[in-house]
Amino acid sequence: MSQVKILLDESDIPRHWYNVVADMPTPPAPPLGPDGNPIGPDALAAIFPDAIIEQEVSRERWIPIPEPVRDIYRMWRPTPLYRALRLEAALGTPARIYYKYEGVSPAGSHKPNTAVAQAYFNHKAGVRRLTTETGSGQWGSALAMAGQMFGIEVRVFMVRVSYEQKPFRRSMMETWGTEVIASPSSETRSGRRILDSQPDSPGSLGIAISEAVEEAVSRSDTNYALGSVLNHVLIHQTVIGLETKKQFEKAGDYPDVIIACCGGGSNFGGSAFPFFADKAAGRKVRLVAVEPESCPTLTRGHYAYDSGDTEGLTPLMLMYTLGRNFIPPSIHAGGLRYHGDSPLVSQLYHEGLIEAVAVPQRTTFEAGITFARAEGIIPAPESNHAIRVAIDEALASKRTGEPKTIYFTLSGHGHFDMGAYDRYFAGQLEDTSYPDEAIQAALADLPKVARNPA
Numbered sequence: 530m531s532q533v534k535i536l537l538d539e540s541d542i543p544r545h546w547y548n549v550v551a552d553m554p555t556p557p558a559p560p561l562g563p564d565g566n567p568i569g570p571d572a573l574a575a576i577f578p579d580a581i582i583e584q585e586v587s588r589e590r591w592i593p594i595p596e597p598v599r600d601i602y603r604m605w606r607p608t609p610l611y612r613a614l615r616l617e618a619a620l621g622t623p624a625r626i627y628y629k630y631e632g633v634s635p636a637g638s639h640k641p642n643t644a645v646a647q648a649y650f651n652h653k654a655g656v657r658r659l660t661t662e663t664g665s666g667q668w669g670s671a672l673a674m675a676g677q678m679f680g681i682e683v684r685v686f687m688v689r690v691s692y693e694q695k696p697f698r699r700s701m702m703e704t705w706g707t708e709v710i711a712s713p714s715s716e717t718r719s720g721r722r723i724l725d726s727q728p729d730s731p732g733s734l735g736i737a738i739s740e741a742v743e744e745a746v747s748r749s750d751t752n753y754a755l756g757s758v759l760n761h762v763l764i765h766q767t768v769i770g771l772e773t774k775k776q777f778e779k780a781g782d783y784p785d786v787i788i789a790c791c792g793g794g795s796n797f798g799g800s801a802f803p804f805f806a807d808k809a810a811g812r813k814v815r816l817v818a819v820e821p822e823s824c825p826t827l828t829r830g831h832y833a834y835d836s837g838d839t840e841g842l843t844p845l846m847l848m849y850t851l852g853r854n855f856i857p858p859s860i861h862a863g864g865l866r867y868h869g870d871s872p873l874v875s876q877l878y879h880e881g882l883i884e885a886v887a888v889p890q891r892t893t894f895e896a897g898i899t900f901a902r903a904e905g906i907i908p909a910p911e912s913n914h915a916i917r918v919a920i921d922e923a924l925a926s927k928r929t930g931e932p933k934t935i936y937f938t939l940s941g942h943g944h945f946d947m948g949a950y951d952r953y954f955a956g957q958l959e960d961t962s963y964p965d966e967a968i969q970a971a972l973a974d975l976p977k978v979a980r981n982p983a
């Protein structure tokens with residue numbers, strides 16, 4: 530009989546994170562300073578501890594996971610890999626569907642995998658205070674929990690639309706001892722600049738990042754932590770994919786396709802990069818990033834140097850971008866509404882080594898509900914994007930009769946997003962595709978640097 534849950538022992542928690550840079554055919558493009566020249570690692574020292582900067586620029590394949598971090602991982606890791614037998618039956622597909630459930634973490638998503646690591650490295654460097662941004666609140670709550678574990682005070686700038694839509698995420702952060710501020714706020718110069726021209730701005734991740742970075746730069750006791758996008762974050766998230774590989778080995782199977790939703794890229798990178806190592810060694814496996822049609826960064830964005838925040842406080846990174854002034858439609862997958870994407874994910878996509886697909890909002894909820902009715906777990910709206918594509922793959926398999934092994938990462942549960950499900954059931958969710966004019970207009974906003982690809 531097939532196992533429904535493929536479980537590992539705590540001793541199977543990886544001892545090293547995997548760094549995909551070691552297996553990339555071309556080295557990553559360097560981040561640039563405001564003058565258009567590559568920055569040195571020291572340019573990041575105002576907001577990150579040395580250990581994290583080293584990981585950010587590392588080309589080593591394996592990076593040791595400190596024991597205190599593994600110790601905390603043991604509270605919920607290894608996470609289960611499920612064989613979705615009931616979903617397969619409901620779809621009538623010959624495909625085998627597997628998913629790894631990251632919603633078993635205390636914060637309910639994959640985000641604590643990096644939050645705990647970042648809090649640890651900051652604590653070790655003597656940092657007492659961290660600022661960050663959060664979209665729908667998953668990252669903010671992960672860092673709130675991790676900060677608490679290492680005695681670090683955390684201050685979260687939360688995108689205003691989510692601050693209002695998701696009051697219980699705020700309560701979670703406050704329970705873990707964190708102060709939450711709606712962004713744009715009047716507490717920073719960046720926030721005030723936006724409020725002056727747009728007093729009821731819904732906010733965006735780009736604006737919230739500006740506020741959090743501004744505060745970290747201006748205070749010597751304060752560092753900044755980012756929940757996605759940067760290389761070190763994707764490195765920490767590879768515990769997902771490394772465990773998945775062991776679990777597939779245990780199940781005696783191997784995926785034809787790895788599917789994960791992609792906002793800033795840490796869930797996708799963490800899930801898919803360990804399989805990229807196999808692909809680089811000649812094994813056949815497809816890696817598919819899924820994004821919302823309303824924020825189509827990889828599929829319709831420009832591949833160009835752009836800043837990570839609205840104000841232009843971060844270094845310029847070569848990535849797919851919709852422009853730093855992008856204010857996304859207020860869809861419910863708040864975690865997928867960033868204007869840019871991980872430079873590593875962007876480069877691999879640009880080189881044709883991974884795939885990306887954009888899906889409209891309503892069909893993602895339809896897929897999430899099909900999943901919940903078969904498997905029981907109610908997925909986060911972000912995760913519904915991956916489920917949509919996994920179900921489509923399984924239905925394609927049904928049409929051709931060709932059995933296939935499909936994997937997706939269930940990046941979190943939807944318990945704090947039931948308002949979004951309510952709106953879906955009430956027929957109030959819309960499919961908003963991002964207008965071409967706005968995508969063209971973003972071109973004019975891109976920083977003028979000589980290294981930008983034409």
Ligand SMILES: *Cc1c(COP(=O)(O)O)cnc(C)c1O
Nearest residue numbers: 667757792793794795796864941
């Ligand atoms: C944040 C989040 C995402 C998107 O994550 P990235 O790593 O930035 O791509 C996906 N799913 C859930 C549940 C999230 O909280």
